[in-house]
């Protein structure tokens with residue numbers, strides 16, 4: 001970790017709806033995330049995990065409070081500025097992989113690196129095949145999504161997110177649709193991207209076991225961060241027992 005502050009959130013509050021339909025999804029959350037950190041967010045369903053991640057990723061805006069990414073103030077930024085922020089700095093990984101069925105693994109990743117390459121703000125996309133090797137899919141470059149297992153498809157999605165060299169990977173239940181063994185391979189891929197590329201990662205999960213591999217664990221309940229644990233010696237994904 002470089003000691004550089006990546007995200008700083010203060011008093012983040014999100015209220016959905018009005019009147020009796022009102023839901024307070026986030027209640028004055030304060031959060032500092034350092035560059036290079038691998039953070040896991042745990043919490044029961046409805047505790048505000050996705051809401052927090054979406055606000056950090058510029059996919060949603062808070063009702064109150066502030067969030068900054070490095071020296072960019074995200075709160076109140078225009079839709080164009082948020083789009084540019086997402087494109088340049090954030091790699092998203094969701095529960096379902098959203099690969100394009102008619103393109104091979106390599107082409108799915110290339111789609112993103114080609115876009116990045118044509119972006120005047122880009123700072124050099126990664127070689128798509130190299131990104132796939134990073135996630136252990138060097139021997140699956142020419143496979144179509146239908147020819148890949150769920151875990152392999154998710155690793156293509158991670159390669160796609162990594163290949164544009166984001167500063168942070170924001171992952172919402174990346175192992176949610178996978179079994180234990182497969183989930184571990186996905187975690188290994190994320191951890192490698194974090195260690196070898198220095199890419200920060202925020203990973204939402206319901207699985208307490210995953211927390212052991214994080215540098216830091218945030219526990220959420222009812223829209224608040226109710227606890228933070230620092231792992232001085234995070235364990236390797238392969239050593240996890242769920």
Ligand SMILES: Nc1ncnc2c1ncn2[C@@H]1O[C@H](COP(=O)(O)OP(=O)(O)OP(=O)(O)O)[C@@H](O)[C@H]1O
Nearest residue numbers: 016017023024025044045046047048049050051052
């Ligand atoms: N677009 C929306 N409109 C109204 N309420 C919403 C909306 N999105 C989320 N909520 C509510 O905000 C609360 C927090 O939702 P959020 O999706 O952040 O929870 P979560 O911790 O990610 O849950 P899960 O583990 O089930 O994914 C929930 O009570 C949810 O119903």
Ligand SMILES: [Mg+2]
Nearest residue numbers: 049050051172
């Ligand atoms: Mg969620």
